[in-house]
Amino acid sequence: MKVKLEKSKAFYDVYERKPTGDKTVVHYCPGCGHGNIHKMITEAIVDLGVQDRTIFVSPVGCSVFAYYYFDLGNIQAAHGRAPAVGTGVKRVHPDSIVISYQGDGDLAAIGTAEIVHAANRGEKMTVIFVNNAIYGMTGGQMAPTTLEGQRTTTSPYGRSPANEGYPVRVAELINALQAPVYIERTALTDAKSINKTRQAIRKALQYQVENKGFSLVEVLSACPTGWGIHPVQARQWIKENMEPVFPLGCLRDRGAEIPASPLEPRPFVAEGLHELLDHPAPGAEEERAAGAPRPADPFLGSPRVKVAGFGGQGVLLLGLGLASVGMKLGRHVSWLPSYGPEMRGGTANCSVRISDEFIGAPIVNQSDILVAFNRPSLEKFEPDLRPGGMLFYDSSLIDVSPQRSDIVTVAVPATKLADELGNTKAANMVMFGAIVERTGLFAVADVVRNLGSFIKLKKLIPLNEQAVERGGAYIRSLA
Ligand SMILES: Cc1ncc(C[n+]2csc(CCOP(=O)(O)OP(=O)(O)O)c2C)c(N)n1
Ligand code: SF4
Structure with missing residues (x-):
């Protein structure tokens, strides 16, 4: 008799999420x-x-x-x-x-x-x-x-x-x-x-x-x-x-006593909810700045983004900005921050998803776009960038070249450009401008128009506007 052994299709073939050890076996003890x-x-x-x-x-x-x-x-x-x-x-x-x-x-x-x-x-x-x-x-x-x-x-x-x-x-x-x-x-x-x-x-x-x-x-x-x-x-x-x-x-x-019935469909989304939240319903016509077509590359059009650096570099705010502008443009979005217990100087990263489809999970394991603000982040997350993905890194702070040859690398001296504008902290927004200009994810003008959706202190908006535009201009200057 031939016995065919195969793994159930409801298991992953390879356990990519397992961080260490053999990714084809479970972590349980023998006999568990x-x-x-x-x-x-x-x-x-x-x-x-x-x-x-x-x-x-x-x-x-x-x-x-x-x-x-x-x-x-x-x-x-x-x-x-x-x-x-x-x-x-x-x-x-x-x-x-x-x-x-x-x-x-x-x-x-x-x-x-x-x-x-x-x-x-x-x-x-x-x-x-x-x-x-x-x-x-x-x-x-x-x-x-x-x-x-x-x-x-x-x-x-x-x-x-x-x-x-x-x-x-x-x-x-x-x-x-x-x-x-x-x-x-x-x-x-x-x-x-x-x-x-x-x-x-x-x-x-x-x-x-x-x-x-x-x-x-x-x-x-x-x-x-x-x-x-x-x-x-x-x-x-x-x-x-x-x-x-x-x-x-x-x-x-009591199974036999209760008649089977179909699973109920998902409840509808309350009418008027999107107006109440002041953003268009997902899937509604995008209000994009003139002359800004969506990127042809589907991965860049609906990217999984990882932004990483030290706490205090505005890593989480940049991620929040990407998600907020996406939401304002009628996309489905998610933003998942992750940071150490330290107030400043600890590591911080966030996962952002922007999509035309419903988002099942906000986690980003394999990214299409990686944004690194320091060397440990670059070294940690570069291996998770998909082949053909885009790496943006702050070349004023990271003195090593990225290792991979199967990705597109964009060096942006974000901190230096922010210093020139008079505030180092605006490096994250310089990077924001560079990312959207280089990928075409949004137009720089879309970001500028929607800064107020994630920057609550109004007096900070002019500086951040300049920073986003400076990042966009830097990319154009490379062409
Ligand atoms: C609120 C809280 N209390 C305690 C812990 C520590 N903790 C983690 S796993 C665990 C035991 C879990 O045992 P069990 O549910 O029997 O699962 P098993 O490991 O045996 O499969 C405890 C007490 C925790 N993580 N959170
Ligand atoms: S055998 Fe016990 S300790 Fe080991 S994985 Fe199973 S439940 Fe945990």
Whole structure:
């Protein structure tokens, strides 16, 4: 018999988001249950034909990086908040399939309130609850599901009910509520139980596709590392120790009572919202300055931009400016800042997307345009620029030449030009002018006209106007 092994299409081929190590393998320890459960989820999603509408909400815990692997819509929620985040997603996109994936520290300790209320409201989502009886990621502390007498790093003499209470049976707790449609507890111990888990995950997702209501599948899963035992023993340990406390089986299945119905379409955008926000509706005719055609290169017309430098160089404001002007011109935009805790001098970067299409994720992994204001930023983000992409760098501050030959490099002495205008801080706006002039993303005049949309102090506008125009003129002088 020939066995064909292939990876589910709902996984990425290569885990590009994984920053280090082998990008073809997951980061989980040998024998960990997370990988098995991920596989079951992806297979069900592909079979149900809902990959393009599934939004996976990752928890905090060992599966915090689940978004490295799933070729789905991915959101990483704060600890315990996945059901609340999932609620928001499902209410705004009732036609999406929402999966809240949570460990026991995440769901049963830090997010107790969120799971209880999401279940009680009957949010139409699927919760996959991975119960490994400890906090895996943080080194094996006691969790609410830790067994009586179980030794963990924070219960070295064994969990004592008198001191720490009894193990929380999550499936039973949720079963006390009226709204949920389907609740089942399964385990990953042997072929039979693995098959049961696969079926339960499938059913829970199927019910969501049929718009039936809230489902929770609790999976007893091994954490050989946290338990300090061999993966094979770990599976036996679940059987012998966990199953008596957390009995397997279906606690509730009301699927047959609730008729299937189509997922509701997305609610319309409130009429008048764009007028209220004082910008044209996305897709409306752009009000571009005369004589400024859109760039022919689609990547430059709808770019993914990374702007990076030191805090205090106006990196975030430049990104905000790109997004604000784009919005004023009727484009879909996103701006995602990222900075260190320092007020000044730390690193800062932002991801900007400008597009004619709805923007699924504001993250920019591979950029079409990189703007670097210092050498560490250039070195850090240059490898992520797509071949053929454009690199703008402040040549007054960066004394090395960029390394790659498959990109277009534009050196702009932004700080020097800003100094000539009397204010070093305007270097970011000099760069703004250079970027739009060189790429054709917007006209310089569009930027100048819309400066007030992101620079709130009116007295600063004249200087910034000069700076944008100076950057544009510099590019024209190179021609
Ligand atoms: C509010 C908050 N408290 C604590 C932490 C630290 N923390 C990170 S992961 C984790 C444990 C997660 O354990 P669990 O949910 O059981 O998932 P596992 O790692 O076992 O898959 C903790 C306590 C945090 N990030 N945020
Ligand atoms: S620590 Fe435990 S839960 Fe985390 S990856 Fe390792 S085996 Fe899995």
